[in-house]
Amino acid sequence: MGTAAVVGVGHTQFGQRSDMTLAELAWHAIKEALQDAGITQRDVDYVVTSNVGGWSSEPLPAILVNEYSGLGDVGVMRVEAACASGSAAIRAAYNAVASREAEIALAVGVEKMTESPTLQAVELLGRAGNFFWEFEQFGLTFPAYYALYATAYINQYGAKEEDLAAVAVKNHFYGSLNSLAHFQKKISIEDVMSSRYIAWPLKLYDCSPITDGAAAVVIASEDMARKLTDTPVWIRGIGVASDTSNLSRRQNFLGLASTVKAADEAYRKAGIDKTEAVRRLDLAEVHDCFTIAEILAYEDLGFVGRGEGYALAREGETYKGGLIPVNLDGGLKAKGHPIGATGVSMAVEAVKQLRQQNAKARQADIKNGYALTHNVGGTGHYAYVTIYSLNRPTQS
Amino acid sequence: MESKEKIEKMVADWLKMVEELMKESGLPIVPDPKTSDPVWVDVRELRLRYLIPVKRIRKFFEGLAEGKLYVTKCPAKNIYYFPPQADCPACMDENIVWDEISGNGKLLTYTVVNVKPYSFAHHSNYVIAIARMSEGFNILSWMSVDDLSKIHVGMDVKLVVKRREPEGFFTYYLEPA
Numbered sequence: 270m271g272t273a274a275v276v277g278v279g280h281t282q283f284g285q286r287s288d289m290t291l292a293e294l295a296w297h298a299i300k301e302a303l304q305d306a307g308i309t310q311r312d313v314d315y316v317v318t319s320n321v322g323g324w325s326s327e328p329l330p331a332i333l334v335n336e337y338s339g340l341g342d343v344g345v346m347r348v349e350a351a352c353a354s355g356s357a358a359i360r361a362a363y364n365a366v367a368s369r370e371a372e373i374a375l376a377v378g379v380e381k382m383t384e385s386p387t388l389q390a391v392e393l394l395g396r397a398g399n400f401f402w403e404f405e406q407f408g409l410t411f412p413a414y415y416a417l418y419a420t421a422y423i424n425q426y427g428a429k430e431e432d433l434a435a436v437a438v439k440n441h442f443y444g445s446l447n448s449l450a451h452f453q454k455k456i457s458i459e460d461v462m463s464s465r466y467i468a469w470p471l472k473l474y475d476c477s478p479i480t481d482g483a484a485a486v487v488i489a490s491e492d493m494a495r496k497l498t499d500t501p502v503w504i505r506g507i508g509v510a511s512d513t514s515n516l517s518r519r520q521n522f523l524g525l526a527s528t529v530k531a532a533d534e535a536y537r538k539a540g541i542d543k544t545e546a547v548r549r550l551d552l553a554e555v556h557d558c559f560t561i562a563e564i565l566a567y568e569d570l571g572f573v574g575r576g577e578g579y580a581l582a583r584e585g586e587t588y589k590g591g592l593i594p595v596n597l598d599g600g601l602k603a604k605g606h607p608i609g610a611t612g613v614s615m616a617v618e619a620v621k622q623l624r625q626q627n628a629k630a631r632q633a634d635i636k637n638g639y640a641l642t643h644n645v646g647g648t649g650h651y652a653y654v655t656i657y658s659l660n661r662p663t664q665s
Numbered sequence: 666m667e668s669k670e671k672i673e674k675m676v677a678d679w680l681k682m683v684e685e686l687m688k689e690s691g692l693p694i695v696p697d698p699k700t701s702d703p704v705w706v707d708v709r710e711l712r713l714r715y716l717i718p719v720k721r722i723r724k725f726f727e728g729l730a731e732g733k734l735y736v737t738k739c740p741a742k743n744i745y746y747f748p749p750q751a752d753c754p755a756c757m758d759e760n761i762v763w764d765e766i767s768g769n770g771k772l773l774t775y776t777v778v779n780v781k782p783y784s785f786a787h788h789s790n791y792v793i794a795i796a797r798m799s800e801g802f803n804i805l806s807w808m809s810v811d812d813l814s815k816i817h818v819g820m821d822v823k824l825v826v827k828r829r830e831p832e833g834f835f836t837y838y839l840e841p842a
């Protein structure tokens with residue numbers, strides 16, 4: 270396999286985007302990414318579009334986006350790995366470039382969740398597990414799946430609901446500094462604790478919102494990347510794994526096994542010792558669809574040991590300046606979680622952080638030049654861990 | 666969460682408003698209720714109801730109707746399958762047997778669903794639990810309990826078959842043992 274780097278990124282405002290269609294929204298992210306890379310549509314050899322859909326009207330979004338964006342007759346497909354679809358698109362685009370099938374590939378993530386009423390979005394998200402044995406008979410909701418993990422975790426390790434709330438407070442703090450975030454208002458522990466229960470023990474402020482948005486990244490071969498930019502951001506390792514469709518077929522509810530496996534693969538490919546991860550990474554973007562998910566991620570990604578994740582949140586060690594800065598863009602919690610766009614949005618943030626293009630208050634100190642993104646589909650059903658770096662991989 | 670009837674009335678009222686506006690303007694374009702952006706209201710409603718094959722695990726449902734709960738098991742590799750399945754991917758075979766479930770287990774985790782999907786809006790808040798049965802496999806279902814404070818992780822539970830009302834189908838519930 271050859272090497273590949275991100276050379277252009279684009280990201281729309283996240284929020285209720287009733288001002289734009291799916292294609293318009295995607296185009297605004299694509300346009301920005303192409304301009305950032307200094308290329309035109311004609312330079313793109315392959316496109317992968319991430320969109321989960323169901324709540325939005327267009328059943329064939331990938332080709333619609335290509336047509337609207339003037340991408341011509343270039344090859345394209347849509348990918349789906351639930352909330353990890355965006356990372357799946359990046360992996361497919363990366364593979365096309367790294368295998369030398371394409372010189373330049375474009376990964377696009379777009380989601381229009383508010384084209385349906387909130388009730389329908391909640392209904393569809395609840396079906397994002399095992400439809401017949403979980404939803405049809407037992408009415409699972411997306412928060413309920415993660416609440417099952419939260420109850421088990423709290424019971425096992427003695428975490429408090431306030432510790433989960435600390436994650437929300439941190440991510441809303443960084444959301445307040447991110448002009449592209451859905452929510453840009455700081456909140457307090459009291460705000461979280463006094464919000465209503467959605468799926469006990471998870472409350473409204475433990476949950477990511479229903480959001481529209483799009484993001485795009487341009488991935489280029491080494492030769493092309495060198496021509497286009499002085500600061501290519503290399504994709505150093507992608508790990509991918511999965512877990513059972515039925516939650517009941519899992520051994521425990523204290524961590525996501527798929528994340529552990531994907532992280533091990535990504536660290537190995539990037540040449541990072543998992544036990545040293547917090548010293549090697551300058552920042553991490555982790556999948557905080559719910560506050561408990563971010564705490565599980567701290568442990569599954571090896572930032573701390575089992576049962577220690579909640580203390581990291583409680584002690585503020587994942588703010589800038591702490592053990593490892595996590596979700597300096599506000600995370601899914603405050604930036605928003607437009608399902609298919611989320612993984613691509615994480616990549617955009619990782620690249621901008623490594624290029625030091627963010628407002629100072631939420632810009633991580635870039636010392637080693639490594640960033641990690643962690644993108645989970647469903648309730649650990651799909652997991653992608655990707656490591657980006659300013660340092661080119663050594664020739665293997 | 667509002668009642669199903671109230672939600673249905675709200676939707677009906679809103680659609681009536683759309684119709685009125687369309688009569689005037691000749692277009693189904695209205696301000697979005699939250700952002701006031703002009704949006705075209707889809708005039709082609711999509712209704713979905715799936716037909717799900719159960720032929721190969723029919724015994725499970727026949728068992729429910731008799732008040733019994735079955736799991737499938739691969740006799741060669743001694744693997745339990747719950748939810749039941751007719752194929753054993755471990756030995757590339759369909760040579761499974763049906764075992765009656767002991768019904769005794771321990772609670773692994775649970776949640777209370779406060780904000781329910783629309784299709785469950787007619788139910789009061791329900792407890793979803795996962796228990797490990799004495800045979801070693803897990804089951805996810807609703808847990809019937811009169812007092813939430815009586816539920817705790819690790820407690821003994823038992824499986825029972827009951828009708829889900831008002832829908833009227835047989836299904837399984839966990840209960841304190």
Ligand SMILES: [Zn+2]
Pocket residue numbers: 739740741742753754755756757758
């Ligand atoms: Zn077998």
